[in-house]
Amino acid sequence: MGRYVIRRLFQMIPVFIGATFLIFVMVYALGDPVAALFGDKAPDPATAARIREDLGLDKPLWQQYLHYMGNIFRGDFGTAFNGQKVTELMATAFPVTAKLTFVAIVIEIIVGIALGVVSGLKRGRPLDTSLLVLTLIVISVPTFVSGYLLQYLFGLKLGWVRPTVSTDAPLNELILPGIVLALVSLAYVTRLTRTSIAENARADYVRTAVAKGLPRRRVITKHLLRNSLIPVVTFIGADIGALMGGAIVTERIFNIHGVGYQLYNGILRGNTPTVVGFVTILVIVFLVANLLVDLLYAVLDPRIRYA
Amino acid sequence: MPDKTVEKVTTATGEPAPAVVAPDSGPGAAKARSLWSDAWHDLRRNPLFLISAVLIVFLLVMAAWPSLFTSASPRDADLANHFREAPHWGNFFSPEWLGYDLQGRSVYARIVYGARASIMVGVGVTVCVTIIGTVVGMIAGYFGGWLDAVLSRVTDVFLGIPFILGALVVLNAFDQRSVWVVIMALAFLGWTQIARVARGAVITIKQADYVVAARALGASTYRIMFKHILPNALAPIIVVATIALGGYIAAEATLSFLGVGLTEPTVSWGGDVNSGRADLRVAPHTLIVPSVMVSITVLSFLMFGDAVRNALDPKLR
Helix, strand or coil, X not given: CHHHHHHHHHHHHHHHHHHHHHHHHHHHHHCCHHHHHCCCCCCCHHHHHHHHHHCCCCCCHHHHHXXXXXXXXXXXCCECCCCCEHHHHHHHHHHHHHHHHHHHHHHHHHHHHHHHHHHHHCCCCHHHHHXXXXXHHHHHCCHHHHHXXXXXXXXXXXXXXXXXXXXXXXXXXXXXXXXXXXXXXXXXHHXXXXXXXXXXXXXXXXXXXXXXXXXXXXHHHHHHHHHHCHHHHHHHHHHHHHHHHHCHHHHHHCCCCCHHHHHHHHHHCCCHHHHHHHHHHHHHHHXXXXXXXHHHHHHHCCCCCCC | CXXXXXXXXXXXXXXXXXXXXXXXXXXXXXXXXXXXXXXXXHHCCCHHHHHHHHHHHHHHHHHHXXXXXXXXXXCCCCHHHCCCCCCCCCCCCCCCCCCECCCCCEHXXXXXXXXXXXXXXXXHHHHHHHHHHHHHHHHHHHHCHHHHHHHHHHHHHHHHCCHHHHHHHHHHCCCCCCHHHHHHHHHHHHCHHXXXXXXXXXXXXXXXXXXXXXXXXXXXXXXXXXXXXXXXXXXXXXXXXXXXXXXXXXXXXXXXXXXXXXXXXXCCHHHHHHHHHHHXXXXXXXXXXXXXXXXXXXXXXXXXXXXXXXXXXXXXX
């Protein structure tokens, strides 16, 4: 197990370097941060050249990258163009998005798995068919559509919730955005659980458990569910990284000042240190979440052993 | 969002080997059918497939000849019509049918003309991604070794960057974003899922007896790859590609909504949702109508892809 973890950690290094370098190249090669500083005005060439020199932008790209990475490992993510430290921005943005992701994942797990179990046990019945069609519809509605529809319905028409979230983002205001963020994944969790439950419901161990007279509830929760959850856990684990990076749309609709908000503004304004810094953290979250999922495999399924 | 579709699709077709399964020619079967004719036989009886096929044909006609559906122009703005709502008992399919937007343009005409951009981006990205992904996946899967290691790591690198985020960065660099720019940007970031599926399929197939036999007979690498492996690896690739198509349409709409997708003068549903955003309280129809249109389009392609998957993957029958 220990050796497996170490091997995986080493495998993560090239992917981490590659992904951060790719985003670095895309941000620096495609955009011009100095021009972005000046907005719509054309920068004075001499001033532009001086700023370029100050920021180290006149050096070749790979040198800039190495310099940047060196700073990151000393905890210095650079300074955003408005003079704020990127680490300060992170300290306010990441907790908000983490909370939002947490709400979304909890909704996804509870509702998705419950619907999936019901659907899988009633395979082929009208309830199952209608749930399947419903999940397909939910998957095809893009987040910005469901976000606005739910905001319009619950926030403006019915007035049950505040249409936008206040700056400190308390948990109760994050419930509606959490639902919006979770919806598509929730449909996938339902479908995955359904397939897995329907497949395992015919397994020998389930028949044995029923035959020895266990109550139905116990057969489902202890025997069937535990064995069926493995693909679902993989999906949810991979989803944590995707949700944190994919919250851009949800955060924009509900005016939540989290990672997506900072990234969106950073990209539009060519604020390169912010963008590269935030994406670096997101890549780490993504890689670590995937590693944890693989390790969870062994806990859920004792047949899987990592040498 | 497409990246989620990626996860789901790759797990759903994690072991793509349907093509290798020989059709069962028992005594009852009158004639052994190929995988494709078998799938077609299945599809013709699937109501979801028929509904989605009709919807898709409808959308394709709308994209090709929008003037068949409306006489109004999507760019004719008359401020006298500013935010005019739809008449309660108006004529269906007349220009005022779905009301007017901020600048007094017919919302109905705009959704009719918006179909072209969405369909072009969806189809264009899918074609590019399928070609790039299949080539990369086949090279990695067939040759293996260090080539496979390098290509797989490159795939991992692209997967590590959230799709919408990467597209935001790339597209933000362009001032004028036509359909082609958006297609190139999405294809640049999106080829990884097909590459993974193709690699898996090729690895399974290259151990099949007929490939070994072809090699023993002295067939060239080129011939083995294109005449023996590719036709048999095609089924899982097509399944992933059809489902992904809907995802790319949603991605384009999302990017246009974020303000980095298609720019004027291209008429785009996502862009219309974005401009209707500020007027949600005053004129909800300017936002809701194009939103519903995007959803219906994505739904048709997802239903289509779902039906094709069920027909091509014998394990799901």
